[in-house]
Amino acid sequence: MESLEKILQQHPFIQGLAPEHVQLIVGCAKNAVFEAGKFLFQEDEEASEFYILRSGKVSLEIFTPEYGPVAIQTVGEGDILGWSWLIPPYVWRMDGRAIETTRAISLDGKCLRGKCEKDPKLGYELMKRLANVFEQRLNAMRLQLLDIYSIKVPDKK
Amino acid sequence: MDPMIPTQYKIQRVKKETQDVFTVELIPTEGERKFSFGAGQFNMLYIFGTGEIPISISGNPNKTGVLIHTTRTVGMVTKAMSKLKAGDTIGVRGPYGSTWPVKEAIGNDIVIIAGGIGLAPLRTAIYEILRERESYGRIAILYGTRTPDDILFKRELEKLKSRLDLDVQVTVDRAARTWNGNVGVVTTLIPRVRFDPKNTTAMICGPEIMMKYSISELMKSGLSAEKIFLSMERNMKCGIGFCGHCQYGTEFICKDGPIFKYERIKHLFGKREI
Ligand SMILES: Cc1cc2nc3c(=O)[nH]c(=O)nc-3n(C[C@H](O)[C@H](O)[C@H](O)COP(=O)(O)OP(=O)(O)OC[C@H]3O[C@@H](n4cnc5c(N)ncnc54)[C@H](O)[C@@H]3O)c2cc1C
Ligand code: FES
Numbered sequence: 001m002e003s004l005e006k007i008l009q010q011h012p013f014i015q016g017l018a019p020e021h022v023q024l025i026v027g028c029a030k031n032a033v034f035e036a037g038k039f040l041f042q043e044d045e046e047a048s049e050f051y052i053l054r055s056g057k058v059s060l061e062i063f064t065p066e067y068g069p070v071a072i073q074t075v076g077e078g079d080i081l082g083w084s085w086l087i088p089p090y091v092w093r094m095d096g097r098a099i100e101t102t103r104a105i106s107l108d109g110k111c112l113r114g115k116c117e118k119d120p121k122l123g124y125e126l127m128k129r130l131a132n133v134f135e136q137r138l139n140a141m142r143l144q145l146l147d148i149y150s151i152k153v154p155d156k157k
Numbered sequence: 158m159d160p161m162i163p164t165q166y167k168i169q170r171v172k173k174e175t176q177d178v179f180t181v182e183l184i185p186t187e188g189e190r191k192f193s194f195g196a197g198q199f200n201m202l203y204i205f206g207t208g209e210i211p212i213s214i215s216g217n218p219n220k221t222g223v224l225i226h227t228t229r230t231v232g233m234v235t236k237a238m239s240k241l242k243a244g245d246t247i248g249v250r251g252p253y254g255s256t257w258p259v260k261e262a263i264g265n266d267i268v269i270i271a272g273g274i275g276l277a278p279l280r281t282a283i284y285e286i287l288r289e290r291e292s293y294g295r296i297a298i299l300y301g302t303r304t305p306d307d308i309l310f311k312r313e314l315e316k317l318k319s320r321l322d323l324d325v326q327v328t329v330d331r332a333a334r335t336w337n338g339n340v341g342v343v344t345t346l347i348p349r350v351r352f353d354p355k356n357t358t359a360m361i362c363g364p365e366i367m368m369k370y371s372i373s374e375l376m377k378s379g380l381s382a383e384k385i386f387l388s389m390e391r392n393m394k395c396g397i398g399f400c401g402h403c404q405y406g407t408e409f410i411c412k413d414g415p416i417f418k419y420e421r422i423k424h425l426f427g428k429r430e431i
Contacts, residue, residue: 059340071332071340078349099337136345139370143342144330148364149273149303 004029008105011052013080013129021122028111034058034098040081041092047084048109053077056102061095069095072144073137076102083130085109160397163203163248168241169223175307178274179239180215183224186246192224195256196281197388197416201396202226203248207237211393211411213278214252218285224249227277227309253396255416257282258386262358265384266294268350270371272301272343272363276309278388278415279362283317290322294357297324297350301343301367304329305336324350343367347374354379362388369427372419385419 005026008014014022032051034040040051040058051058057076061069072094075081081104084092090109116123166183173179184190196218203209216225230239241247259282267286271279286293298317302308308327318325326346328339339346344367359375361368368387375385391410394402398412406425408414419426 057339059334061334067333069334071334071336073345074328074338074340076349140342140345143344143366143370146366147303147330148342148367149301149307149330 012078013052024115024122028108029105032104032106034102036098036100038098040096042095043092045092047090047092050085050107050109051081052105053079053081054103057100058102059097059099163250165246166249168243168245170243174309178229180227191221193221194218194252196259196285197257197278198252198254200249200251204234204237208234210234211396215277215280218281229274253411255414257360257416259285263292266352266357267296268352268357268359269298270361272367275363276300282360295352299326299343299346301328304331344370344374359385382420382423386416388415
């Protein structure tokens with residue numbers, strides 16, 4: 001079986017991180033598997049985990065009283081999931097539900113925060129990588145917000 | 158023959174694809190039932206009493222017996238067209254414009270990116286490429302639309318999805334829990350696709366903003382502007398390079414396009430004043 005360290009090193013989010021930093025992260029890591037239909041987390045629960053997704057698909061859903069759960073994004077292989085572990089009050093803002101069997105490395109948020117506090121170089125490196133993900137997700141959300149497939153194009157006559 | 162005079166075609170069948178998209182199958186009212194065209198070309202369709210609009214051909218370039226167009230209802234002419242029934246007639250001029258680079262792309266990996274109604278013009282390229290599947294490397298078809306109910310050519314996509322020699326991914330902007338597919342804009346699928354950036358041809362059709370972000374994602378993965386092709390839209394009148402209505406910088410969309418190599422138009426693409 002592949003070691004957690006090796007799996008982490010191959011993941012796009014971790015790739016290129018200094019080996020000593022990967023080792024620090026491994027100290028907070030464990031394997032996790034979620035069958036289709038199972039929740040990784042639910043809104044308002046304490047956000048204690050940070051997931052590095054290896055395979056499968058997770059739907060991020062917001063519960064609306066009128067329409068029930070609405071999926072706003074799916075994430076899968078090569079993605080990461082969750083940053084609420086980093087930001088007080090450390091609470092999930094939505095539901096995360098596996099829609100396929102999903103394999104992940106689950107990192108303990110408290111443990112990871114501790115390591116980042118102790119080793120600011122690791123902290124900064126992780127923040128840069130997370131900022132990249134924030135930017136990508138924000139851009140994607142902006143396009144989603146534009147409702148691009150149905151907006152009328154401006155008249156260019 | 159005057160290129161501005163349309164030929165009469167009869168509607169053989171109308172198919173409602175989604176709430177605002179429909180497909181018509183046309184046959185000529187007289188003469189031979191043969192309409193040759195290249196993947197990606199369009200026709201000027203004249204809806205009698207209303208007006209004339211450019212619509213891409215969405216059928217199989219190797220089945221020339223019927224002419225197929227898939228249209229989204231947006232304004233006056235498309236609305237009038239959506240009300241037509243089998244037996245009604247339409248005027249057709251064409252085929253016009255440039256084609257998808259299906260021949261040039263032989264030997265390459267292929268990434269096809271479609272947004273909304275953009276799948277219709279790209280379907281012709283998909284037919285052509287799959288006819289000679291073995292001539293290409295990996296093939297990915299990425300399609301984004303609003304909701305699961307807005308998915309075009311659902312049956313065909315399902316069939317393609319079940320093939321082991323294709324990577325077909327569909328994503329929607331919004332969905333209820335009954336949808337088990339992807340949610341998010343189509344650009345989010347690009348990093349998940351495997352292709353050799355040095356040897357890949359990408360073909361994109363959809364809203365300009367979607368094409369812009371798709372190009373940026375593809376180039377981040379190492380694809381060059383030489384290998385990215387997109388289909389552009391502007392309002393048209395003549396469709397054959399006479400009137401200047403569709404001018405796009407130094408290019409005429411009807412004659413030089415609608416399909417352009419990104420390299421050729423990158424100085425124009427996304428510019429606000431053009
Ligand atoms: C080369 C080419 C190929 C095309 N292929 C297809 C095709 O295969 N299927 C298809 O459905 N359409 C296609 N179009 C777009 C189609 O030509 C227009 O939607 C049509 O001309 C609109 O005419 P209308 O009279 O119904 O709308 P108009 O009355 O002209 O417009 C009504 C409103 O819709 C907006 N609008 C116009 N065009 C579009 C558009 N393309 N998208 C969103 N909003 C628009 C206008 O800005 C206006 O606000 C193509 C266009 C080009 C240039
Ligand atoms: S539509 Fe007349 S020049 Fe293009």
